[in-house]
Amino acid sequence: MPQTRAQSLATEIERWIVERELAPGSRIATMDELREQTGLGRATISEATRLLAERGTVDVKLGRSGGLFVAQPAAVVRLRHTLLSVSQDPARVRDALAVRDALEELIDVDAALHRTDRDVRDLESIVTTMREQSSTRSDFLQANWALHRRIAEITPNELARDVYLGTMAQVESLPGRPDADTADDAAYLSARVDIHAELVAAIAAGDALRTSRAVGAHRALTSPKVEAAPSRA
Structure with missing residues (x-):
């Protein structure tokens, strides 16, 4: 988009x-x-x-x-400025994605350890939106990325949060490129909703080990098919 x-x-x-x-x-x-x-x-x-x-x-x-x-x-601004200058370099974009993915477990486990009732309500609401929009790839991805941003906001680790959100912001600004095998696959999108629902349930439960397992399941499903997020309207 x-x-x-x-x-x-x-x-x-x-x-x-x-x-x-x-x-x-x-x-x-x-x-x-x-x-x-x-x-x-x-x-x-x-x-x-x-x-x-x-x-x-x-x-x-x-x-x-x-x-x-x-x-x-701030760290996020410095990172965004660096990435802006190399946004046409696929290798550097892949590097940004690798950094984001490497931080995913730290961010999500932190969320499980520090979430509030309000945080949980927000996350559960976004998952509901993801499920309602799972028939349309672009709408699903907007909710998907909104969920990851909201999870990242919970961690008290400011540096990790800034770097993570900085890489997300850069990838979100790229044109969407649907994966040929999964872009219109309702079963694939439904599976992604289930993975994220479990991740949110683990965070809501405050269970660090369960959250780590959910991150692993998320990585296994999505890492081979990294997608740029759609532009937000």
Whole structure:
């Protein structure tokens, strides 16, 4: 699926930061300047700004002297900037996926050990959405990646979380490439839902060993067929 205009603009602004070598605290542009430069509407500019703020890429300041400013370089931002510069290199993208996969067990076991009741409710709700959308690959993948992001938010290990989310963000920005053998396979998508449902159940139970086993089952099913996530609408 193609990126939305807001997502494309967010990616472009990240490239500006890298290409112009803007330092933390540097002013990027005001909202009005962005509208003049891009020709995009206020809603699109606001959504792109929200995406960038969530990623930790920019700080938004209000008032006459306000606008978008380069945020302090958290680990996730440094990683995203590195990956942006090599996004056309398949080998480096594979490296990013390998890092994400290597962190999966640490992230998920941490979630089992530190989850709250609210965390569990959120995860279970996303699994329900995954099941409802398992007949459509693009919708399923959006819910799938939302689940992994939500799990990652639970860990108190900020470095692991930032690196994991950074690799996820980069892979999500790539064009979707369905696997020829499984893209339209309802049985395959249903099996993936079941794997994720067990992962969430293990996290909800606070069972580290069960969570590790669920991660192993997840890896066994999905690793041979790594997919880029669809763009979020």
